[in-house]
Amino acid sequence: MSINYQEILETIQEQVRPLLSQGKVATYIPELSKVSPQHFGMAVYCLDGTSYTVGDAHRKFSTQSVTKLFALALAFEREGNAIWKRVGREPSGNPFNSLTQLEYERGVPRNPFINAGALVINDILAQRFVQADIAVLQFMRMLADEVKIDFDRDVALSEQKHAHRNNAIAHLMKDFGNLHNPVATVIDSYCRQCSITMNCLELAKAGSFLANHGTIPWNGQKILDSSSAKRLNAVMLTCGTYDVAGDFAFRVGLPAKSGVGGGILAIVPGELAVCVWSPGLDPAGNSLAGVMALELFTTMTARSIF
Numbered sequence: 091m092s093i094n095y096q097e098i099l100e101t102i103q104e105q106v107r108p109l110l111s112q113g114k115v116a117t118y119i120p121e122l123s124k125v126s127p128q129h130f131g132m133a134v135y136c137l138d139g140t141s142y143t144v145g146d147a148h149r150k151f152s153t154q155s156v157t158k159l160f161a162l163a164l165a166f167e168r169e170g171n172a173i174w175k176r177v178g179r180e181p182s183g184n185p186f187n188s189l190t191q192l193e194y195e196r197g198v199p200r201n202p203f204i205n206a207g208a209l210v211i212n213d214i215l216a217q218r219f220v221q222a223d224i225a226v227l228q229f230m231r232m233l234a235d236e237v238k239i240d241f242d243r244d245v246a247l248s249e250q251k252h253a254h255r256n257n258a259i260a261h262l263m264k265d266f267g268n269l270h271n272p273v274a275t276v277i278d279s280y281c282r283q284c285s286i287t288m289n290c291l292e293l294a295k296a297g298s299f300l301a302n303h304g305t306i307p308w309n310g311q312k313i314l315d316s317s318s319a320k321r322l323n324a325v326m327l328t329c330g331t332y333d334v335a336g337d338f339a340f341r342v343g344l345p346a347k348s349g350v351g352g353g354i355l356a357i358v359p360g361e362l363a364v365c366v367w368s369p370g371l372d373p374a375g376n377s378l379a380g381v382m383a384l385e386l387f388t389t390m391t392a393r394s395i396f
């Protein structure tokens with residue numbers, strides 16, 4: 091049965107409208123607090139190249155931790171399973187920027203999506219590329235087929251200025267020998283990576299290779315083999331939505347990666363990638379309206395991995 095995605099997106103937009111004023115925009119990176127919580131956009135990119143959008147789907151936003159997915163994919167593509175010696179793949183059960191677990195687990199982060207894990211991935215990329223952040227940017231441009239994607243220098247500077255906790259995490263890992271480059275290099279590169287701005291449609295298109303067994307659907311280029319793509323989807327499902335990945339799996343039932351800019355990219359394997367953006371966050375750090383929108387999406391389309 092064919093699905094009318096456009097109608098579904100429009101229905102979702104109506105249904106989540108009352109939630110837009112209930113989320114809280116992230117303020118710990120001051121630049122992010124300037125965005126209105128009233129924005130809502132959603133885009134579906136299907137493997138046959140068709141796409142559907144609603145609301146602010148073409149408006150750029152700060153992708154933040156959604157970039158961790160692409161940095162991980164790039165590191166996995168280059169280094170293969172060697173990355174798992176330096177970062178785990180278990181949910182942390184802790185806030186994304188927590189230090190405590192890292193201390194008693196001797197500097198090996200639980201997974202690549204908490205800040206500690208993303209810093210290690212950045213460090214791994216820094217050994218392969220002249221600049222890790224530029225490598226991630228170019229990778230995302232290539233996947234979205236859009237050269238205009240760029241860093242937001244104000245957001246990057248704002249984050250660098252307030253990166254006390256990320257600096258502490260990086261120094262702790264350096265002390266345990268799990269960071270090979272200078273702390274300042276990794277922090278600067280990580281903050282720039284997180285500042286990349288994109289819109290929902292670009293992100294859905296960029297993520298579509300993960301719905302297609304690791305191959306870019308629109309040009310046939312293989313990024314990862316299907317086994318590796320499966321593994322990335324698994325890490326997204328178990329660790330991609332902060333400390334509430336269990337609840338997200340219960341409500342939405344899709345592998346996904348969220349960011350404190352209010353974006354969430356989710357994958358329907360074999361069919362499509364869907365990205366939603368609404369900057370008001372729930373207490374866990376996920377977009378409040380975004381999670382509801384994805385829950386409605388999987389309910390209305392009867393598509394999920396379960």
Ligand code: GLU
Nearest residue numbers: 154155205284349350351
């Ligand atoms: N750049 C943000 C930080 O390090 C990313 C947070 C996020 O989106 O999860 O805190």
